[in-house]
Amino acid sequence: MGSFQIGMRSSALLETSCGYLLQELQMIWDEVGKDQFEREKVLHDLEQECLEVYRRKVDSANISRARLHQELAESEAEFTHLLLSLGERSLPGRPEKMSGTLKEQLDAITPALREMRLRKEQRMNQFRSVQGQIQKISAEIAGQSVYDDSITNVIVNENDLSLKKLDEYQIELQRLCNEKNDRLQLVDTYIDTIHDLSSTLGMESSMIITKVHPTLNELCGISKNISDSILDKLNSTVESLKEEKQTQLEKLHQLGKALTNLWNLMGTPYKDRHSFSNVTDLLSLSSAEVSGHGSLTLNIIQQAEAEVKRLDQLKASKMKELFFKKQNELDQICSKSHMEIPSQPEMENIINLINSGEIDHADLLMSLDEKISVAKEEASSRKAIMEKVERWMLAHDEERWLEEYSMDENRYSVRRGAHKNLRRAERARVIVNKIPGKSRKLVGWFAEN
Structure with a gap:
């Protein structure tokens, strides 16, 4: 029985590549006289060792196969994830269904996976670039x-x-770029306005701008701060400068009017007014129309204030002179037209008011100008009758001369100038003959008026 089993096992072994070695082993055992039991044990051990070798090989093959399955599955999963993350449905050139051995399938997907990884890296760089710019501009x-x-x-x-x-992201980046450009333009507009206003007011614009924020100064060399808070500060600074400009202009308007009134009051010549023409030229201008360099500086205001103060001091001393000048003009008009002249006590009272400062000089001169105007109108209305009165008075003068001439016994004697007197006497008789008519006309005019 044992020999049969050994023969069967030997026959099976002989069919393998190890059969020859087993046959040689049996020959050695026969020669040595190896016990059958020991032979069975050795053969059993050989079978176990062979099984262990095969099992290890099979296990190793299974592990390799599992690893290939895992690699293939991971590659498939990564490829699918890359497709989804990149928003692509498929990769051109890669078959939809895989076939062949595991290694063939793995070799087939590897180039496609490598391509997708490259695309991912490129896309990641694009995202980093765009998101980086977004973060920078947002900051x-x-x-x-x-x-x-x-x-x-x-x-x-x-x-x-x-x-x-x-x-x-690119749309968001473009929106932020537009907002940044708008803010930069707004900042530049504010800065230009500050430069213009500062120039007009005689201020140092760079100090004002640096006070808002150092980055706004071009000498700083770094990007300008364009935040909401800076825009608010710039806006408030511009508004403050505009208010200051309006205040300065109103002061100069008041000073310009005061200068003009004082000049007109005292008859200041043009050459003396010219040095303050930069002040009076502003009277007709609004704040928006004033933009000249140094037009509204504190120095100009101080100079104008000093000039107004000086003219005010001169005004009182010259007021009497102006008053007497206009009063004399009024007296001459009244005297020439035979109108009533203002009384002396009234004039003395006005002089006392001037000395005490209790009367407004401008009102006084305006009152005198009105009186002079009224007197001139009255004189103009009396011009015709005054000419008649003058002719009537001249006629009476000629009548008196003619009477004296007629009483001269030597009027016909030959002497120097006698012929002139004769001609005058002839004219005088003509004029005297018209006196009754002139007298009636004068009486009629006075009766009507």
Whole structure:
């Protein structure tokens, strides 16, 4: 029985590549006289050792197969995830269904996976660039003076790298760029306005701008702060300068009017007014129309105030002179037209008021001007009758001369100038003959008036 089993086992072994070795082993055992039991044990051990070797090989093969399955599955999963994250449906050139051995399938997907990884890296760089710019511009708009330009701090969502998402970021970036440009233009507009207003007011614009924020000064050399708070400060600064400009202009308007009134009051010649023409020229201008360099400086205001004060002091001393000048003009008009002249006590009372400062000089001169105007109108209305009165008086003068001439016994004697007297006497007789008619006309005019 044992021999049969050994023969069967030997026959099976002989069919293998180890059969020859087993046959040689049996020959050695026969020669040695190896016990059958020991032979069975050795053969059993050989079978176990062979099984262990096969089992290890099978296990190793299973592990390799499982690893290939896992690699293939991971590659498939990664490829699918990359497709989804990149927002693509498929990769051109890669078959939809895989076939062949595991290694063939793995070799087939590896190039496609490598291509998708490259695309992912490129897309990631695009996202980093766009998101980095978004963060930088957002920081500038928020007023962060220092920002790390490195894009390593940018966190990219690797689960959504689609072109749609990239477009959304690019749209947001464009919006922020437009907002930044708008803010920069607004800042530049504010700065230009501050320069113009400061120039008009005689102020140092660079100090004002630096006080708002140092980055707004061009000499700073870094990006301008364009945050909401800075825009608010710039706006308030511009409004403050505009108010200051309006205040200064109103002061100069008041001073210009005062200068003009004083000049007109005292008859100041043009050459003496010219030095303050820069003040009086502002009287017809609004705040928006004044833009000249140094037009509204404190120095100009102080000079104008000093001139007004000086003219005020001169006004009192010259007021009497002006008053007497206009009073003399009024007296001459009244005297020439035979009108009533203001009484002496009234004039003395006015002089006392001038000395005490209890009367407004402008009102006084205006009152005198009105009286002179009324007197001139009255004189103009009396002009015709005054000419008649003068002719009537001249006629009476000629009548008296004619009477004296007629009483002269030597009027016909030959002497120097006698012929002139004769001609005058002839004219005088003609004039005297008209006296009754002139007298009646004068009496009629006075009766009517």
